[in-house]
Amino acid sequence: MAETIIENLKILSENFKHKFDTFTNSVILVNEMNKIKVQPEDEANFRITYNLRFNEKTILIPKEAVYHFCLDLFKRQNDSIEVIYSIVKPIDIDECFKIEKEEFLNIINVIKKELNYNYRLKHLFLESSRFEITYFNSLLIVEDKKKEYYSNVFNFRKI
Known part of the structure; x- marks a missing residue:
């Protein structure tokens, strides 16, 4: 399941003009504004690290929310926008x-x-x-x- 999510994120990143680098258990998605690292944490969660101005923010996201969270990151207008995780289905x-x-x-x-x-x-x-x-x-x-x-x-x- 984690491999499918990683593969789909690579395809999605192209749609939002990002390049990607794949590692053993993670992917980094990059464009001129974003640097997003996505890696499985356990069976139910992914660890997502992304740039926030001059810092990085790391958050644990349930696997069912990974696409939603990454889509929000891809659509950010600038790197000072923090993406907020909310609990929905x-x-x-x-x-x-x-x-x-x-x-x-x-x-x-x-x-x-x-x-x-x-x-x-x-x-x-x-x-x-x-x-x-x-x-x-x-x-x-x-x-x-x-x-x-x-x-x-x-x-x-x-x-």
Whole structure:
């Protein structure tokens, strides 16, 4: 599970113009503003260290919140912004379908149609009334506009 999260973070980092270096049990994601280190701590948690102005901040994040926390770091406007961890539930595909039913199914079908037309499709941004959905390099990034759920990342081929 930790390896999958690390691999998906590497793909996500490309979407936000970050480079990455992989080590035995961690990854460092870097751009001109961010330096983020993500490593598994135990079965349930990840240790994330990121730059905060001229210092570093380390925080222990449950594995279900790693994508959400890293997406917030990728989107920071400057390195003095501290990302706050809050306790909510991660969104899953079943919940997306429960909340939006037809609208979410239509989005999935649009992505499939685009992939059938262009199998090399790398990036596609779609939006529903509740979610911001990004397809990037076979990953589906789902972000809740109401912030009631953690953002989550799914392998599109497994949906």
